[in-house]
Ligand SMILES: Nc1ncnc2c1ncn2[C@@H]1O[C@H](COP(=O)(O)OP(=O)(O)OP(=O)(O)O)[C@@H](O)[C@H]1O
């Protein structure tokens with residue numbers, strides 16, 4: 001059983017790589033709730049009002065996914081539950097949560113993490129972090145085109161995204177729930193360039209091999225074009 005979680009800022013390529021990687025390894029993908037998330041557009045329209053509700057919504061859906069992923073066989077999750085507090089803390093730091101909301105959130109998070117501690121498998125096997133610069137992040141956000149994430153939608157988003165990148169660096173450095181590795185999301189265009197895609201897949205499978213975590217019955221696919 002091998003559970004891989006991806007991490008990285010907005011638009012880094014987590015969902016895309018989750019799809020590619022799960023097909024390549026023949027495992028099950030779990031996606032963050034975005035297009036079916038009723039609170040996300042409300043949050044971008046009025047962050048102060050909805051930051052807490054959005055966080056509870058995400059925490060709940062992430063808890064479900066990680067519980068399923070840790071009990072089923074081989075999986076790839078497109079964002080880790082460990083990034084939840086990063087987002088909330090950042091929003092709280094810029095005044096989008098009351099002290100009561102902050103206290104309630106951390107108590108709830110603590111309770112949920114304790115539940116995970118009780119599971120036979122407590123942590124993922126590997127965290128794959130996609131690093132991107134601000135320019136790449138904005139290019140990808142534009143390319144994907146969710147209206148409420150565009151810089152033209154809200155003049156404070158530039159600061160929000162730059163701040164998010166600053167929070168990710170120490171977060172990744174202190175992450176210690178599992179082995180971890182970084183992918184260079186600026187250099188490696190694993191969506192459009194097959195050679196880059198193979199480099200990324202080799203980096204991940206080499207790491208799994210080194211850890212003895214490559215699924216036993218896995219055979220390297222010969223045609224990666226079909227993994228997109
Ligand atoms: N390495 C890459 N090279 C080129 N384009 C990419 C790359 N990764 C992702 N993209 C494109 O960038 C956009 C955002 O990618 P994706 O939705 O996978 O990001 P994400 O990290 O899951 O974002 P979010 O955090 O918002 O869920 C998509 O249009 C995708 O096709």
Ligand SMILES: Nc1nc(=O)c2ncn([C@H]3C[C@H](O)[C@@H](CO)O3)c2[nH]1
Nearest residue numbers: 010032034054055058084087088149
């Ligand atoms: N506030 C907040 N807290 C989270 O935990 C969180 N997780 C994801 N997101 C936002 C980023 C993308 O717009 C979109 C898809 O990742 O959802 C979040 N926003």
